Amino acid sequence: MMLEIDGWQVGIKFSAAHFIPEHGKCSRIHGHDYGIRLRIYGEVRSGILLDFVEVKRIARKIADELDHHILVPTENEDMRIEEEGNALHIFYRDREYLFPREDVVFVDVTIPSAEELARYIGHRLLSRLNGAFGENVKGIEICVDEGPGQGACEYFEVGD
Ligand SMILES: [Zn+2]
Numbered sequence: 001m002m003l004e005i006d007g008w009q010v011g012i013k014f015s016a017a018h019f020i021p022e023h024g025k026c027s028r029i030h031g032h033d034y035g036i037r038l039r040i041y042g043e044v045r046s047g048i049l050l051d052f053v054e055v056k057r058i059a060r061k062i063a064d065e066l067d068h069h070i071l072v073p074t075e076n077e078d079m080r081i082e083e084e085g086n087a088l089h090i091f092y093r094d095r096e097y098l099f100p101r102e103d104v105v106f107v108d109v110t111i112p113s114a115e116e117l118a119r120y121i122g123h124r125l126l127s128r129l130n131g132a133f134g135e136n137v138k139g140i141e142i143c144v145d146e147g148p149g150q151g152a153c154e155y156f157e158v159g160d
Pocket of ligand 1: 018020026030031032146
């Protein structure tokens, strides 16, 4: 059985800015409306696969933490990040960015693409769900859409 949560429909979404180095026009800073979609796979027990409520609550909290921020990757070897008081300087090749620290959320990815964000959000979601799944849940797929209709999905096995 598969249980589906569509963040576009149930308000698990966020708006954020990013830049994707070395990818043409995407290398310039720009923004997206992102939606998070979840598919949970497993066996139905007593008519239920999983209680939606807790998963939705945690996913929404993760989306809220990213909302209206600039997503800055921390795993990019070509990017240098320097904090100075409330300011954040980011150097990438011949480019230099200066942001207020509070406007930035660090994401531990190499580039903040939909693919990498799906992996990042999936890891965060799973670590926070920590035990909320029954052993009947076998896997979870996390999709991050850059606007409705286009996104990247990562599958995580749950349990043993
Ligand atoms: Zn983009």
